[in-house]
Amino acid sequence: MRKPRLMTPGPAMVPEDVLLELARPVIHHRSAEAKQVITEVTEGLKYVFQTTNDVMILTASGTGAMEAAAVNSVPPGGKAIVLSAGYFGARWASICKAYGIQAIALETEWGRPVDPQTVANALKQHPDAVCVMGTLSETSTGTGHPVEAIGKIVAGTDAIFAVDGISGVGAMECRPDDWNIDILCVGSQKALMLPPGLAFVSVSPKAWARIDAFDSHSFYFNLKAARKKAKEFDTPYTPAHTLILALKAAINRIKSEGIENVWMRHRVMSEACQAGVQALGLELLSTRPAEGLTAFLVPAGVSESKLRASLTDRFGIATVGGQDKLKGKIIRIGHMGYTDELDVIATLAALEMALAGLGFEVEPGRAVTAAQQVLMGARQAVAVG
């Protein structure tokens, strides 16, 4: 017997009380009960997002929220500055291309954070840019970007700032109102502890002014239609409302833990995971690690696919490899949402054994010890503070 642990950066593990909500009989999506749940969940999402901006629920994967942000804020032929520092940053440019939006791509080496100064320069060079599209946590490299500093720069211009927070929100600090994030995109299957199928967008008054200035070229992802229905706590089309019912349970968990404690838990888990990986002599990919996942380079002489297969087959631990140019080169361990300190310890213990099984020299317990030291330090700090 192996206990499955989905240590992947989305989809991620879903707690039992949330799963049980999904087992209930389907109610009608325009019933009073459904409206009541949408009302509560919309308020709850504002808490999770830490925003007073409008938050809307879309039935789509996270990419649907990105597509909605792009197609509603930038008219065809308009210009966007895309902060491309990984596979998901590059997705913004692909979405722009699909809608005839001119994407000015600012490339950053994968694994490095975006330098806010390059954004300032690009905005000076392209004063007609309507939107800057960035990423809070670049999941392909495990990098957290300095969104607060970038937001400050964008706020001084007429452009709006759209942020892909799909693997970041609920895993690391994010304050759209203080950080000048005009559109924040989130998906359900990462730190929000749900299965895939819902996407969320928050929209600031500055972004609404852009959106109201033209008619979006998308029918399904039309944020004006979504806003109109959201005022009645409804959605324009049939939502995945079974997931919305489950979302209420997930939000209740976040509320009872407290969003700042949720962020702290992720910070501690990520520091423990990083310490463990490094104690084995492995190298982190990112110079500014995100807090919902850890990406490390596969050591020379070890096969990435064999290592991941061994983690799954022998220990029930699912991880993911690299995307695009990082394929075969890195392994990514997700520790977001319904994940605790001991899931991280278990994963590191399994990693030690799997590496040893593949002939990599490992002193058993090294990674675990390093992680425990981080965790004990954090507990002490909490006890004292």
Ligand SMILES: *Cc1c(COP(=O)(O)O)cnc(C)c1O
């Ligand atoms: C997962 C992820 C996406 C893609 O989301 P889907 O739900 O697969 O559409 C986009 N951006 C980031 C940063 C992600 O982590």
